[in-house]
Amino acid sequence: MSTTNSSEDRVERRQGSWTLRIRAAMERNLPLDHLLPDRQPYYVGSWVYVFGVITIAALVWVIGSGVVLSFFGPQWWHDSGTGRFFNSLHFWSVQLFFIAMVLHLWGQYFMAGWRDGRAATWMIGVVIFGISVLTAFTGYLSQQDFASQFIAINAKDAMNSAGIGSFFNVLNFGQMYGLHVMLLPIGITFLVVAHLVLVRARGVVLPIDPEGGPRS
Amino acid sequence: MGRTQEDYYRGVRMAPYDLVKELVVALAGVGILALIVAGALSSPDVAPATIATWSHQDQVDFVTTASGELAGSTISAAYGPPYNSVGAGQSWGPIAPQRWFGVRIPVNSANAFVIQPLQRASFSNRPLRAALSAWLGASVGQQGKWLDTYTKALTKATVQGAAVRVAPGDYGPLPQMMSSLLGIAQDGGLDGLLVSPGRFYQTDYTQPLLFMGDGGYLAGLADKSHLTGSLWGMMNETGSYPGQTWLWLYTMWYQIPPFTSVSGVLGINSSNADLMVIILMTVLTAALALVPFIPVLRDIPRWVPIHRLVWRDYYRPKGHDPAQSG
Numbered sequence: 001m002s003t004t005n006s007s008e009d010r011v012e013r014r015q016g017s018w019t020l021r022i023r024a025a026m027e028r029n030l031p032l033d034h035l036l037p038d039r040q041p042y043y044v045g046s047w048v049y050v051f052g053v054i055t056i057a058a059l060v061w062v063i064g065s066g067v068v069l070s071f072f073g074p075q076w077w078h079d080s081g082t083g084r085f086f087n088s089l090h091f092w093s094v095q096l097f098f099i100a101m102v103l104h105l106w107g108q109y110f111m112a113g114w115r116d117g118r119a120a121t122w123m124i125g126v127v128i129f130g131i132s133v134l135t136a137f138t139g140y141l142s143q144q145d146f147a148s149q150f151i152a153i154n155a156k157d158a159m160n161s162a163g164i165g166s167f168f169n170v171l172n173f174g175q176m177y178g179l180h181v182m183l184l185p186i187g188i189t190f191l192v193v194a195h196l197v198l199v200r201a202r203g204v205v206l207p208i209d210p211e212g213g214p215r216s
Numbered sequence: 217m218g219r220t221q222e223d224y225y226r227g228v229r230m231a232p233y234d235l236v237k238e239l240v241v242a243l244a245g246v247g248i249l250a251l252i253v254a255g256a257l258s259s260p261d262v263a264p265a266t267i268a269t270w271s272h273q274d275q276v277d278f279v280t281t282a283s284g285e286l287a288g289s290t291i292s293a294a295y296g297p298p299y300n301s302v303g304a305g306q307s308w309g310p311i312a313p314q315r316w317f318g319v320r321i322p323v324n325s326a327n328a329f330v331i332q333p334l335q336r337a338s339f340s341n342r343p344l345r346a347a348l349s350a351w352l353g354a355s356v357g358q359q360g361k362w363l364d365t366y367t368k369a370l371t372k373a374t375v376q377g378a379a380v381r382v383a384p385g386d387y388g389p390l391p392q393m394m395s396s397l398l399g400i401a402q403d404g405g406l407d408g409l410l411v412s413p414g415r416f417y418q419t420d421y422t423q424p425l426l427f428m429g430d431g432g433y434l435a436g437l438a439d440k441s442h443l444t445g446s447l448w449g450m451m452n453e454t455g456s457y458p459g460q461t462w463l464w465l466y467t468m469w470y471q472i473p474p475f476t477s478v479s480g481v482l483g484i485n486s487s488n489a490d491l492m493v494i495i496l497m498t499v500l501t502a503a504l505a506l507v508p509f510i511p512v513l514r515d516i517p518r519w520v521p522i523h524r525l526v527w528r529d530y531y532r533p534k535g536h537d538p539a540q541s542g
Contacts, residue, residue, distance in 0.1 A: 039232060041225055045231065045529070058250075061250050080273075092250045107526070110522040110526070111526055121273060122507065126501070140453075140460060145261050149428070160490075163316055164318045171426065172419065210521045215507070
């Protein structure tokens, strides 16, 4: 009798607890051996899968160098040799980030990586690409050099024509810099984590049109 | 998804894999490459143009631009939303987002770039105060006549020392006003006055950039740096550094009809190219995000055998599968 009551209590407690529900969903969809796998399908050995990891690695360097730059402030990267070096590190990390991300995107396209319930992973990836373009754009506007001036004067017409310029003023350094160092990187980081969680939860997609079914 | 990963991969041979090692190696590799390139190639840092350098290096262009602000003939003076309501802004049929949001960043070019800076400087300058009074007291018609003759005279203006000289004529107070404005600019005063009048801290460069954009000096520097629109504009960077190459598709539309055409097609032409390119890129980006649901686009990977190259071990006949023999 007491055993039954205890079991009913547990079931009732489990049904009423949001925490337990989330924990159960996490245990079901993202166990640790999926999050940090030590085994993968053998076809993951293809070189195409490297681009995703390189994109993440470049993002880490972009954020790391960006944190240093934002800590010391805009004058530092113009007036100091060390600041100039960190600005260069940031600049080239961004170039590597985009090269790897574009190769990853095209790789996933030609592998049709959205199959078997992975559409959300693809869509989040495209949104990350879009926000990355916007983040880089605000970065070029925040350089405080001649290119920033030229880009701002030209870009304002596109932004204004679409009504965006009323709220996103590319001629306002303070607004562009704030978006570049704070809100947009937070957005990218959050979406990259979501993207990775989905990749790990669902696993990599099977190859297209397996002839004769999956091979052992 | 419904199925677990174990169900999904049933029958697929699994191989040892070290995720953390792969990430650490990638971090080290990318870091070493970025450090080497940063140390060897540095990064772009061409000093920005200032109103002071503009007024020193191209006095006639500066005075012509300032006169244009008074005449309302410059880009910013006739722009429209979000700066003023003079121009209509770009539209495509009933789609006119530039007008929908109205004037949210008000800029009166004549007042902001010419009259107000002169008023600030006129406290200790009696001739300038008199000139300003004459200008502000004149009728719009009289101001227009002065501006018309002065602007024509500026096409044959000469530079003597730091000043602009025009042939004698009835220009009213304009020579005095422009001479004073040029002096303020050359002293660096206009750079500060336009950033954020009345405030100590400043991060908004809307006014000085609009003013400089109205002149030909900054555009000339951009042309020398190969940054202009005909050379794919915003995609470029000063020097030999890579710019925003990922904007190639966005920039490409500005190079081809109907976006370059005056007559255009279906109301799409060079006068509303900015709006149409933004709309087009929004549609294309949405299409990219929705590829998994769009027939043909989602089928292309099956038709183009790149996946056979990516997964060549997988598609290799069983007898030749190195994964099996290993």
